[in-house]
Amino acid sequence: MNNEYYDLQHIKAIPIADYLHACGIEPAKRYNGYALYHAPYREDPNASLKVDFRQNLWHDYGTSQGGSIIDLVMRMRGCSAYEAMAHLAEGKATTLAPFPFHREAHTERKRNEQRQNDARRILSISEELPLHLQNYLREVRKIDLAVASPYLRHIRYEVGGREYSAIGFANCAGGYELRDDKTFKGTIAPKDISVVAGEANNAPLCIFEGFMDFLSYLTMKGKESISPSIVLNSVSNLPRAIAYLHEKGIDSVQAFFDNDQAGRQALHSLQSAGINVEDMSRHYARHKDLNDYHVAQCKQQQEVQQQKPVIVKHKIR
Known part of the structure; x- marks a missing residue:
C-alpha cells in the first residue's frame, strides 16, 4: 500500500522541457512558445511530440495522446501515476542517463534513411x-x-x-x-x-x-x-x-x-x-x-x- 503523499500541483509544475533535457532528449525543432520532439517512447521519425512551454503540457500528434508531465513519465517509463509522481518528487530525472530507447530509435532512423538512399x-x-x-x-x-x-x-x-x-x-x-x-x-x-x-x-x-x-x-x-x-x-x-x-x-x-x-x-x-x-x-x-x-x-x-x-x-x- 502506498503510504506517501505528493504535492500534485508542485509536481505538475516541473517543466517538461527540463525533464526531457535531464533525460538527454533535446527538441528537433524549437518555435516561439513550444518545441517538437521525437517521441522517446516509440519510433517517431517525424518529431510528432509537441511540448507547450507556456501551459507545460505535451501532445503526441502521432497517437493523439497528451497531458501533464506525470502522463509523459507514465508513458516513457511504463509505470503507474503514483510511481511517476514518486519518480518526479525524488528528482531522479536530474541523474538519468539519456533515455536508451531515444538513442536506439535515433540510430535506427539513421540506418533506415541510409537504406532508403542506398536503395x-x-x-x-x-x-x-x-x-x-x-x-x-x-x-x-x-x-x-x-x-x-x-x-x-x-x-x-x-x-x-x-x-x-x-x-x-x-x-x-x-x-x-x-x-x-x-x-x-x-x-x-x-x-x-x-x-x-x-x-x-x-x-x-x-x-x-x-x-x-x-x-x-x-x-x-x-x-x-x-x-x-x-x-x-x-x-x-x-x-x-x-x-x-x-x-x-x-x-x-x-x-x-x-x-x-x-x-x-x-x-x-x-x-x-x-x-x-x-x-x-x-x-x-x-x-x-x-x-x-x-x-x-x-x-x-x-x-x-x-x-x-x-x-x-x-x-x-
Whole structure:
C-alpha cells in the first residue's frame, strides 16, 4: 500500500522541457512558445511530440495522446501515476542517463534513411513524362496534364542494378514522391511535406494527403487561380504541416483528407493543434478520397454524353 503523499500541483509544475533535457532528449525543432520532439517512447521519425512551454503540457500528434508531465513519465517509463509522481518528487530525472530507447530509435532512423538512399539512386530528372505515364494520369486518374505538368517530373532511378521509371512530385526537403502506372508508390528520400504557393488572394490554405488528390483539385479548378496548398505525402508528416502552419501564422485550412480512420485522425489532430478546419471530405463522403470522387464524376459525365440521342439534320431540297 502506498503510504506517501505528493504535492500534485508542485509536481505538475516541473517543466517538461527540463525533464526531457535531464533525460538527454533535446527538441528537433524549437518555435516561439513550444518545441517538437521525437517521441522517446516509440519510433517517431517525424518529431510528432509537441511540448507547450507556456501551459507545460505535451501532445503526441502521432497517437493523439497528451497531458501533464506525470502522463509523459507514465508513458516513457511504463509505470503507474503514483510511481511517476514518486519518480518526479525524488528528482531522479536530474541523474538519468539519456533515455536508451531515444538513442536506439535515433540510430535506427539513421540506418533506415541510409537504406532508403542506398536503395533508390536517381539516374535522371526531366520535365517531360513518357507516354505510358501520361496515359496513366489522363485515362486512369483523369488528370488534366495542361494544369498538372508544371508540378510533375519524370524520375529515372536504379534499384539493385535495375532501372525504373516513375512520376515524381517534389517535396520541401529535396526528395520526391514516386508513383508509376501500376501499383508502386514510394519515395526518393528525404520524405517531407510539399508546399505550393498558390495564386488566389486571401484564399484559405488547402491541405491534401497525397499528390494525386492535389492533382485532382488542380484539374477540377481548371484555369481558375488555385489556393495555397500543402500536400502531406503521408499522414505521418502531419506534425511538420502543423509546425509550418504555426510558423506562418495560418490558423484556418480546408482539409481534403481520405474518408478512412487515418483521415479522420488527421482531421482531429489539426483541430487539437488549434487549427480551424473546414472538412472538405463531406463533398465526397461516398468515395475513398478526392481522386476517387473526381474519377467517378468524370465517368458519369462521359456516360451522360454517350446516352444523348444523335440528331441527324436533313437538308430540304
